[in-house]
Every structure is written in structure tokens, then in C-alpha cells.
Amino acid sequence: MADLQALLSALDVFSRTPDKASLDSANSWLQDFQHSPEAWATCNVLLLSPDAPLAAKLFAAQTFRAKVTYDLHQVDPTNLLALRDTLLTALERYHSGPRTINVQLCLAIAGLALQLPAWDNAVQTMIDSFGRNPATVPTLLQFLTLLPEELFGNTKIPITDEEYRERSAQLLTAYSKQILELLSMYIQATGVTSTVQSQVFGCLRSWLAAGEVNAFELSKTPLFTYAFDALASEELFDAAVDVICELIHETQEIDDNMPVIELIVPRVIALKPQLTRQRDDPDKIRGYARIFAEAGETYRLLLLQHAETFFPIVEAIGECSAYPDLDIVPITFPFWMRLSQTIGKKSSLSPLFLKAYQSLMGVIIHHLHFPTDPSTLTGQELDSFRSFRHVMGDTLKDCCFVLRTEFCLLATYQMITTALAHSPEHISWQEIEAPLFAMRSMGAEVDPNDNNAVPKIMDLIPSLPNHPRVRYAALLIISRYTEWINAHPQYITFQLQYISAGFEDSDSEVCAAAGQALKYLCQDCKQHLVDFLPTLHTFLSTTGTKLVQDDRRQVYEAIAFVISAMPMDQAAQSLRTFSLDILNQVHKLTNHRGTPTKAEMEEVGDGLENLEVMLQIVHSFGEELPSACQNSCEEAWVVFDSFLAKYAANADLAERTTRVLRRGIDLFNSSVLTVASSVTTRMSAAFETTGFPSFLWIAGKVVGRFGDEEDSGLRAAFRVLFEQSTSKVASLLQVKNPGDIPDVLEDYIQMLLQIASLAPDVFYASPAFPIAFRASMAGLTVVHSDIIFAALDLFQSILLHDSLDSSLPLPHPPKFPIYAASIRVAIEKEGFTLLSLVVAGIVGEFPADSTAKVVSIFRVLAHTWPSQLLTWLPRALEQLPTSDAPAQAKAQFLQDVTSSVNTRQFDKVKYAILSLTRASRKIRERRRTGL
Template identity: 40%
Template sequence: MSSAAQVREVLQTLDALYHNPDPQAKAQANVALQRFQRTEDAWRTANELLLAQEHALTSRLFSAQTFRYKVTLDLEQLPAEAQLSLRDTLLDALQLYAQGPRVVQTQLCLALAALSLQLPESVWPRVIPGMVERFGGKPETVGVLLEFLSVLPEEVSTNHRIPVSNATYRERVPQLLTQQASTVLQVLSMYIHAQGVTPAIQETVFRCLCSWLKAGEVSAMQLAETTLLQFTFDALNTDALFDVAVDVFCDLIHETQEIAENRPVVMLILSRLQSLRAVLSAAGDDDDKVRGLCRIFVQAGETYHALFMEHVPEMLPIAQAIFECASYHDLDIVQITFHFWYLLATHVHNAGEAGNANAAPYRALYQQLFEIIIRHLAFPQDTLSGQERDDFRSFRHYMGDTLKDCCCVLGAEACLSRSLEMIETALREESPALRWQDIEAPLFSMRSMGAQVDLRDDQVTPRVLAIVPQLPPHPRLRYAGLLVLSRYTEWVEQHPDRIPEMLTFITTGFEGADKEISAAAAQALNFLCQDCRAHLGAYLPQLFAFFTTIKDSLSAEDMLSLVEAIAYVISALPPHEATESLVYFTQPLLAHVHAYTMLPSPSKTETMHAADRIEQLARILQVMGVSLASTLPESCAATCSQAYAILDRVLELHGSVYFVSERTSSLIRRALIFFGHRAEPTLAPLLERLASSFESTGFSGYVWIVGKCIEQFGHGAGAPLFALLSSALERVSVKQALLLKEHGPDQLSDVLDDYLHTCLVALGAAPGMLLAAPFFPDAFGAAVHALQALSPSVVSIASDTIRNVLKFPAKPMGAAYVDNVRAVAQNQGYHLCCHMLLGLVTHFPPENMPVVIDTVRALAHLCPEQLPQWIGGAIEQLPQDLVPVQDQVRFMESLGSGPIDEAGVKRSLVILYGASRKSRERGMYELSNHSGIRQGSHGSR
């Protein structure tokens, strides 16, 4: 194709990308442009488009981005002499675009930066001095020089796509950056003071300085030797330069974190910060100015936090300035200070413990900070929207961490005592003046600080527990009070005499229709029963009666908290009492489920209620675990069978309702753990029901329980039990194979996940159940098929299953199954290789590489003659945009022409994976490149 025709084609494609309303046409244009950029013709065509200023900006921006793309990824397409010519072409283009547009300038500068890293000093010497000579002498070209100087450190330091060796990088970076730092500072110093300089140029100078500071190529000491430092301080008083001056100041402070090496600059910075105190005080309600000054003070506080105890005259004013920022009304600014208070708290605490008097002024500051944070905790009186309320609640927990920092310095008891005083003061107010927010905020602080309290405290914590029940009957206070009590249940466990009053207050929280208060009461009761279970046995009848009274009025979630709470108490009883109490507690729930099975046509609400009871039973057994396993009488086997008969009826009638199947499966799993071997009499009907339910619904929960049965009872199972388990697995496998014929692996991700876990469990518990079964080829095929799934968990379990099956013959017990495994491998080895290698270069997570290596080695051991052909065929199936032909050839050459050497498998697969990763990075680069085009005149780097 001629050059002119190529230009016309690119212009037409760009026009389709931006102006064709058809999404498919846009997508095709995008792909076509990506393909064009990979060609060698793109060098010439991009140059012609770039020089043709009569074309639209989009075409010229595309050409500049193409140069950056080609320089970064395809420079090897050009011979050495052409690479130097390319440099001159880009420099001429930069001269042409000296007056803009800025987006084109930026792309050209980025291309030149990437090129400078790849060309050695012998080819392109004195990069920065040369750029200064060419562009630094005329006002109209200063902008492009500063743009190049700004992007160079970032591009060289962070663009890891530029293909240079570590040795080349270590040699070239000092030449480009480190050795040129003084030159850059001289240039920037000259321009910042130049006659007629505009604020826009000064801002660009500052941005360039930030870039060099961030890259670590300009030291604080170097900067201090120039006039730039003084100008940075002065610029803080200039509105047009304030923001960028703040950035420079913060970067400068960060660069002085090696305090001993930068002490002169640190002292200079500290002296300047003293004068900024007055600027902060004068900022008033100017949010932008306060935010910028806050950033500076906090950066200094965090960087120099180790100096606060030993240099109080210099450092205390900084802490006081940060306190002013923490007192500000804008919480976005307040949170900037939080990490500083965390860092300082440790120093103040340690100094106080050592008796260092220097801690005193900081302790006073933390006392004030405590008051300020509680003030910020108060809900605004203005009505908040739902999202605003949720955001504020989340932020309050963040502020609660700073209260813990105050506890570290002042002591938890002292902080709690101050919160109590605030509540007591508020309660003394006349009723019309009382605001619930004035009580709720210190209440919340008590909740935040609960974990800091000494369990042996007998002064403040009793006052907390005493005042909460006396609070006004406002719903927000009742809610907050219940949550406060839930944080002090560990203390109550050490002081059981407090249980009656606490239990009374919590249970009254369930009265009324406020759902949030009920939820808080359920949480508080749960924590109380969990922490104080050893003391609550005598209260069990009261708890049972309470449960019976309110069980129909609570939400499903609160009911779960309540039954879990009572189960904790039961678990602490002596075995005989625990068994009786458990039966007494669960019978009404089970009776409700049984009654549900008798309904001729239950409504959705009735079905949901029954499912809730099933979930509650599962939660009870989850808490009990195996605590009674060794003491349950053998007669409990009958109880297990009777209970299962009810669940069997549920699955028979309503097992096609998904949430019923899930919750019933979960209960069965908990029951199998709880009853242990006493559940064996139920396995025959259970496995029959699970298999038939999966055959009729395809729900993954049924497969999951089959796997749990095999895991729990398959080891050393006798012939009858082995036959039951094998039959259930076979029926599940047959249904699974049918589902895979109708649906893709991503549509069956849950089912595949549970099925392959079940196969893996069978391989470990009873290998013959899988490897000698007639469905074994289909099971292995399901795992191979699952390698195409996008879900990392499905890919992981499929890979593990395949690897473990193929490696099983090498185990001592595996000799009996070697023929079966080899037959499956020979039959499905080609498809396995295709899916495995495609997955490796596309969607497999990186941690899957060792599994793939093990699998290929196992195939090499089982099928040494066929494997080279399978891999060769699989490689030919890989798309060339994922693995270019030359990399495919490298991979095959690495494997060798004869039988595959197991020792060389890893090396070869790493080559393949590395090539694919490079192609994926190219694709991501193209995507971001074209996204920049679509931003039009607003796009930048």
C-alpha cells in the first residue's frame, strides 16, 4: 500500500472511531488502529500525519501516541542508524508543536524520554544539556523544554514496559538524571525569576521540580542551595501558585526523612513552619488554603515525629498547628491529621512512662483533641440524606481510632471518665435545651474505647454500666447505649454480679417497634452470652421463656443473633444438662419446620419463615460444634434419624426452592458434624435424597453435601457404605455431565466448584470411588472443561483435581489405577494441553503456574510419546496476538524435538508465560493509549 493510501486509511479509521454511531464499527476501528500501530509502516505514516497540521487534532494526537507506543515497544524494528534519525524527527516535531496543543507536546516528550533510556550515551550523549541548548533560549519554546524535563524522571523511573536490561538501566539512569540534577536546578532557578515570566510558567517550573523530587533525583540539600527554596516559601502567599507550592513543600519535607543527613534543611523548614502558623490562623473558612497548610504541617509532623520529645520548642508549634486543623469544621480536612496523632501517641506514651517532663504539653494537647473528636462525632442537627448518614457513620468509626490514640496517651480510664462527665453535664441541662446529640457522641466514644479498658478497672467502668440505663428514652440514645454495653461484656465476665441489671436492660431493648434498637439489643445479648456463658446457666430458663415470647416479632437476622446467644450458654453447661437443654431449645424450631411440611400449599412468606427456622437450627449446631460429640448417648442416633425425616420431607416437597435447598444443606452439614458416627443410619436415605434432588434441580448445595459425606465417612468405609457413597457420586456425575453439555463452565461455576471439590475429596478418602468408576472419564473431562472458566476458584480446583489425578499413579497406593489414569490421559490429553496452555497465556492466575508445571510433568511420565504432539498442536491453536509466532517457536525449541524432559518443563513454560504477559501488557498499553485519544483535547499522559 502506498504511503498516501495508508494515511487515508488511518484517517478513515479514526473518523469511524470518533464519529460512527455504530458501536460495532467503533470497536472494529479500534482493533484496526491497534493492528496498524504494530506494523513497521506505522513509523512512516505516523510521521506524515504528525507533520500535516491541516488534519484534525485527533489524527495528530494519534500519531504522537503512536510514536510513543512504537518507541516503547517496537524500537527493535528500526536499525541503529534509523533510531538516531528517529530522535531528530521527534525533536523537529516538538519544535513544530512548541505552541501546542499541550497533549501532543506531552506525547512527543514521553516518546523522547523512552527513547533516551534505550539509546546509549555514545549514541545520544548529554540529553538534557542538548534539550536546553535547543529549546531553552527562546520564550516560545521554554514550555516544551519544561514539559520534557517534567516527564523524563517519571517515565524513566516508572514505565516498566520500556525494554532495557537491568544493567543498561543502572548505567543509563545516572547519565540521564542523577548527573544532570544540578543542571536542571539551574535551569529552573533561571526560569522562575526570568523577566516577564508568567504564573503559568512558574507553575510549570514547580511541577517539574516536584517530578524530580518525587523521583529522588534532586536532594533537599541541592534544592536548599538554590533560590527555588525561598521562592517556594514565598509562593505560599500567592493564590495562583499556592497549590503547586504546597506540593513542592510536601515533597521537599518527604525528601528530608533522613533527618541526620539533612539537618540544615530540616532546621530551615522548621523555622519557616513557624511563620506559617499565622497564615493558618488567618485562613479563616478558606477550605482550600486550610487544606493545603494542613498537608504541609501534617507532612512535617509525620516525617519528623521522632523529634517531638527531644525538641519541644521547635516541634510543639507544629503539633499545635495540626491541632488547629483537627479542630476545623470540614471533616475531610480533619482526617488528614489522623495518622499523625497515631504516630505521635506512641512517643508521648513512652515518654510519659519514662517520667519525661517533655510529654506534658503533648498530653495537654491530646486532652483537647479528645474533646474536639467527640464534638466531631456528634450527628449534625440538619437532616442528612441516606447516603450522607451512611458516610458519616462510617467516618465516625475512623474517628474512633483517634480516640484510641488519646487513650494510649491519657489512659482509657481517664478518657472514659471525661466522656462520662460530658454525659452527666448534658443530663443536668434543662429539658428544652437537651440535645440527644450531646449525649450520643460521648456514648459512641465509650463504645470506641471499650477494647482499651483494663478488665480489672473498678472505678470508671461501673459508672459506665450504671449511667446507660438512666439515659433519656430517646431511640438514638437507647440504640447507642445498647451498643456501648456490648463492648463491655468481657469486663462483665470478670464481674458477674453485674449480669442481672445488664440482662434486664438488654432484654427491654427488644420491646417496641424500632428495628435498629432490636438489632442493637440482639448484638448486645449475643456478646453477653458469648463472653459470660459460664455465668449464665442459671438464667437459661429465663432466656428460653424470653425467646418463646419474642421469636415471632424479630427479624431473621436478629433471631440468628438470639439463638446463637442461647446456644453459647448451652455449650457451657455440663454435658448431660447441655444435651437436655439443646433438645428443649431445638424442638420448637424443628416442630415449626415439621408443621410447614404439612401445609398443602404454603405461601412464600411461610416458606421463608420455615427456611429461617432451618437456618437458626444450623446456627445452633454450628455453635455447639463437636462439644458434645464424646458424651452424646448412642440413642441420639434415633434423634438424628427422626430429625432428618423432617428435613427429607422438606427437600421432597420444596427442595426445588433455591434458598430452601441452601439452608437445608447447611443444616445437614452441621448435623453430620454434631452427630458424628451416630448419623450413619441416616446416610442411605440422605444420599438418595441428595442425588435425586440434584438430578431434578442441578443445585450445587446437594453436590456439596455429597462431598462432605464422602469426606466424613469415606475413609475405611465398609462395603455397604462404600456402595452408598459411590452410587451417590455416580448419579451426581451423570447429571453433571448432562449439565456441561447444555451450559458453559461460567454458567455452572458453583456446581463445577462443588463437584470438583467432591471428586478431589473422593480421591483422597477412597480413590477407587473415582478412579475405578465408570464415570471417571466424564469426571476428568469436567475438570478439563472447567479450565475455561473465568472464575479463579473454579480454575484452581479444576487444576488441582487434574494434577492430583495424573500424579496419583506415582503414589504407593496408585499402582492399581495406573491403567485407568493413563487411558483417560491418552484420550483427553490433547484437549487438556489446549485448555491448559490457552488458560496459562490468558486468564489463569499467576499462582497456577506451579500446578501447570506439575501437570505437564505428570503427562510426560504417563504419555511420553504423545505429549510432544499434543503440545505442538496446542501451541498452533494459540492466537498470535497472545503469543507471537517467534515466541511460539522459542517455546517449542526450548522443549526440544524428542520426548519432553521433565526438568526442562518449567523453563519452557516460563518462556511461554513471559511472552504472553508481554503481549497482554502491550494490549493494556494500547487500551490506555486509545483511551487517551478519546479524551480529545483534554487528554494528557
């Protein structure tokens, strides 16, 4: 009774509107209760109690389903048949509802039947118990519908594959013929309601989907005729559509199912007139579209082999594709795609299919039209329509595959010329924009050597109306056809003029399209655009200043592509020219007296972003810098050093600057060594002042590039960096949770990995090492895969350091004793905390593929610190909540690890960890799904 009252109290929380903490507490209690052995009896009492609240009864039914799935081992084998009888009694009580309880009990009985071989006549028992009384037949149909779904869908039931195959054959295959007879009897029983008939169809669909009902056997029953006849019924239409689609799908082995297909196809073709009769009912058209599309996909080989007979199905699918409701049209797209792929393998093709795809192309382009008044669409509807246009664009590619791209391009070209032939006042921009969008979609299929269709399109562009939607579409055609333009460079001058005019447009989307077109033109035609670079530089200093940043950045991307195609010396000089424009802005802001305006700072930030883009694309000149770059590294760093001295505390400028520095390291390569010490010192001081992780990020890149250099000044800078950053991170962790500073932790730990690997004298011999060790453990508590992996890598490298390996041949490096002593002191002091965090992680939030690193850490602890491990581990496991790891799993883990240590079979630690991880994952999954 205490359990019952506590359960009712916990459930009552959800009927009120309490705070989140109360909800979480109640939910956690209920989940723990569901896992307990006492839940069986308590839930039985609840189900049988007439006064229990409905929510409590539903919870009891859900708990039975969950416990049958996960906890059947809690029931003494001698009591399993009694449990079956308990569930059957409860189902009898709730046969008339509520449906939610009925469903959960049916699922519980299905799961029990799968796991209880002693119940060798489970399906017959259900038929005998519920199939003879009209009042309980709906419950039987509910069970029979759910049985195959639960057997095939609930992968959590703990049985072997062999047990599953044997038991499912006994429960499903052995009864398939009887089920067909039963359903045939119910579908035509005297006084049968449409509700029961709908349930019959639902049950039939479930057994068909499971592959347990043979299509040929079904065709010999009244169910076959009833399914097609039921399409005339409002109440049964949807259920009938589901059954017919499933039946067609089950006949996909065409040679084995020809007798059934010969019965199905005439009935499907006979439905074609309904597309006209039911045109005003979208729900009906959707159902018919599903049937025709399923038939078309399943029988597509027959369509091609016997076109005259089967082509009405293609025509019907074409009508569905042309339907104005764009929620229905996509049902047909998989058919057209798969048919086009099949046609592509044929040496000859009936003209009927060519006409079908020609018609489809026209239909799709018609669907692409924006409404006459786009303001009639809401913002969400407009976004959805634009997204769907790209889906329709894929179907146009299918048309290209069948009809060939040149034909499709010429057809769309003709649509535009026809529209342009109207008098100016009657030209509709929608009639022009839709074919332009189609041309853009087909661009991926264009042959770069085409000299027929594409030239016509390029020559047409200048004559297009000056409407923003039309200009936008035309600019995107240019961006999609740049590979063709590269093979026809005579068009470049015109394209640049058209793109440049696009930047002048008042419509922001047109400007953005112009930026995209210029970027791709320069990327694909860069070798033809070298002579245009001065023009682009002039453009930036004039029109470019009026562009929004997104568009201006694309122009810089375009310029960088052209520079990357130049000879090295010329490229270096050009890069220097464009870079100096930006560096002068930076220098000017550094020397600004007083407080700069927000606009002035944003302008410099945008310039830094543009410089980063250029450096990223140009990337590197190699080890030997061109003459134009010989002193550029030192000159640029002087500018940035002064800039950061003044503006490091501005988060946006700091982020932009460090991103440029990252690209600068790649560009200047080994030449960065001359300023590496100064860069490291500035990053260290800036992080200490601001706590911004980007400074650690760059410092880590410098260590990674020059960490093994013997320069005394550089190593001193690394030492200051390590100690100052460690002190700063430790102070941040005193006032913030690790989850509040994930970026700081990630960049700090990544930097430590570089220092530990390349500068161990800085890392292990410093008094900051134990502080760094402790600070890095915070990374194991953050729900962020990259940080967890980095922290595990760091501790793995520490524990596996060669200084701890006494088996290595002498002589050891002179500082090894210092390193080993530092590591041992850290482990003695922090080992329990480290172990606790690792254990909590493997049953908690560690990524699944971190197991190998965890095993490595455990193996080293077991080998090098065995007594400490066995002392720490019980306490670490005690701290784990049972919601993360069951008591039995924890006990088994401790036993396995202890055995591994005592027998010095350290490799067995792996299997102990895998077992604990599996047990934990299973319980977490159960909580997540609410079972």
C-alpha cells in the same frame, strides 16, 4: 497508505456510538496495530500530517510512547538516533499543544533516553533545543517534570538494574545542579508568567520526589524563598504547597539536614496566623494543613526534644484538626497517630503535649456530633459521615495511648453528666450520643480490671434519655465492653434487662444493636449466663417472634455461645431443646396440606438459618455423643429426608437445609455413618431433579468423611451418586455455557476429587469416568480461580495415579489394570482438548499460582505420552490468538518442550512454561494499560 486508512477507520469508530461488538473489534485492531513494526512509520506520517484528525495524532503519540517502552527491539540499532530526531521534530511541531500530545511525546523521549546510551547528552540536548526560546520553555519544563517520573515509575522498560542505575545517574544525578540553576533562572525571569512559574514548581517537586535535588543545595537558591512567597499567590498556591511538602519530606534525615530544617521551620511557623486569616477559604486551609502535618510528621522527634520551639507546629495542626470541614480534618490524623506512638516510647513528656491531646479529644468528640437536623444530610452524606466517625474513633484511641484510657473515659463521662444536668427540654441527644460513641471507640483500650471509670459509665446507662440514637449508642457500648463485664458479672442482670428492652424498640437499628450486644455478652460472659438460658428460651418464644430475622439470628448465636460453655450432657440437652423447636417447624411444613404461603416458607427458612448458626458455634461433641444426642442424628435425618423429598425444588429451602446438614455432619461425626447411604441417595436424586449445586456439595462432604468405608450399601450409593450426577452435569453442559453454572462445576469437581481419592473403584471403573473427564474439562474454561484449581487438581491426580507407574513394586492392587486402561483411553480421546485448554489457560485466565500444577500435568504428559504431546502441541498453540501469546513466544515454547521430550529432560518443561507465561503476562498487561 492502506495501514493509514485502516487506522483512521478504526479510530473513527470511537467518534460514533456503535454497538459494543464494533467497539471491541476496533479496540482489538488498534492494539494489534500498536504491536506491529509498521506502526513506527505510520504514526510518524500521522504526526507530521496537518490534515490528520486530532484523535489520530494523539493515538500516534501514544503509540510512540508504548513502542519505545515495549518494542524498541523492532528498530535497527543504526536507526535509533534517527528515531530520536523524529521524536524531537514532532515535539518541536507540537510544542504549543495540544498538551496531551506534548505529554506523550515527552514520555516517549524520556523512555528512549533511558534505553539509548549513545545519546549521552540527552538532557543537555533538550535544554539546548527547547530552553532558549520563551515559546518552547514550557515544553522543556514538561519534559524535565516527566523525566524522573518516567524513569522511576515505568517499570515496563526492558533494561537491567545495572543499566538502569548507570543511565539514571547520567540523566538525572549528573544534571541536578544544572536543573536547579535553570529553574532558578526561569522562576525570576523578566516577564515570566504564573503558568510558567507553576510549571517550575511542578518540575522542582518532581526532582525532589525522585531524590535527585539536594535540600541543602535547594535552600541556597532563590527557589527556596520563592516557594514560601508563592503561598500568597492565588495562581501558585497549590504548586507551592506541593513543593514545600516535598522539601520537608526530603529533610526527614534530621541530623543530615539540620541547616535546612533551621531555615524551614521558622517559615512554617510563620504561616500559623494564616489559619485565622484564611479561615473562610477551605482550599487554602487544606494546603496549610498539608504543610503543618508534613512538618509535624517529619520533625516529630524535634517536637518532643525542643517543645518550646516547635510546639507552634502542634498548635497549628490542632487548629486544622478543629476546622469544621471534615474533608480537611483527616489530613492531620497520621500526625497524631505517629506522634502518639513516639510519645509512648518516652519516659517523660512535656505538659504541652498532654494538653494538646486533651484538646484533640474534645475536638474529635465535637466532630462526632450529628447535625441538629440530620435530615439536612442526603443518604450518601449520612453514610459517609457515619463511616468517617469510625476513622475519628481511631484518633480517639491515639488520645487514649497518650492520656491513658481511664482519663479519656472519665472526661467523656463528664461530658454526658454535664449534658444531662440541663433541664429536660434543653437536653440535646447529640451532646450525649457523641461522647457515647467516643466511649465505644475507646472500648478496645479498656482494662478489664478497671474499677474506676467503667463502673461510672455502666451506672450512667440507666439514666440516659430514651432516644433511639442514644439507646443505639449505649447498646453498642455494652457490646464493646463485654470483656469488662465478664470480669464484673454483677452487671449482667442489668445488661440483659437493658438489651431486652432494646429488642422492644420500634427503631430497627436499636433492635439490631440489641442483638449484637446480646451476642457479644453471651460470647464473652457465657459461663456466667448458663442459669439465664431458660429465660432466653422464653424470650425467643415471646419477644423473639416479633424480631426481624437478622436480629433473631443474633439471639440464636448468643444462645449457642452459652450452650458451648455448659457441661457436655447439659449442653446436649439444651441444644436439643432449641433444635426441636425448629425441627418441629420443618416437620409441620412437610405435613402441610395444600400450598404453604410464602411467609410460612420464609419462617422455616429463617429457622433453618438459626439452627445452622447454633450448630456452627457448638460445632462438635467429639466421637462419643452425650446421651441426649444418641438417636438425634437418625431422628433429625428422618425429618430432613421427608422435607427434601417435598421441597428440594425450592432453591432457598434447599440451600438452607444443606447448610444445616453440613453442620450436622460435624456435630454427629461418625454417627452420621448410620444415615450416610440415605443422605447420599437423597442428595443424588435431588441434584438429578433440580440441578442445585448444594446437593453435590453435601454429597461431597459425605464422601470425604466416609469414602473409605467398606459398607456395600454405602459404596453402591456412591456409585449411583457418581453416575447420576455426571449424567446431569453433562446434560446441563449441552444447554448451558460453563460460565453460566460455575457453582455446579465447582461442587461437582470437588466431589469428584473426593471420589477419586477415597473411592477409586467407583471413579475409574465406572462407565461414567470418560464422561466425567470430559465434563470436568469445562472447569478449565471458567474465569474462577477456585474452579480452575479444583479442575487442575483433579487432572493432576488422574495423570499421576499409581496405576500408571510401572516402577512401583509388585504386587499391584488387583484393579490397577482397570484404572490404568480407563485413564489411557480418556487421555487418548481427550488429551488434545485437555492440552489445548491448559495451554490457553496459562496464557489466559489461569491464576498466577497455578503454574506448579500446570507444570506437573505437562511433565506427566511429556513422560507418559511424549509422541502424542508433540503431535497435539503445535495444533494447540495455533489456536491461541496473538493477543494472548506472541508468535515468537509460541515458537520458542514449542521448541523448548520438544527439546525437553526428545532429550527426556522433563524438568525443563517448567522453564518453557514459565517463559511462555511471562511473555503472555507482559502482552496482556500492555493491552490492559493501553500502552
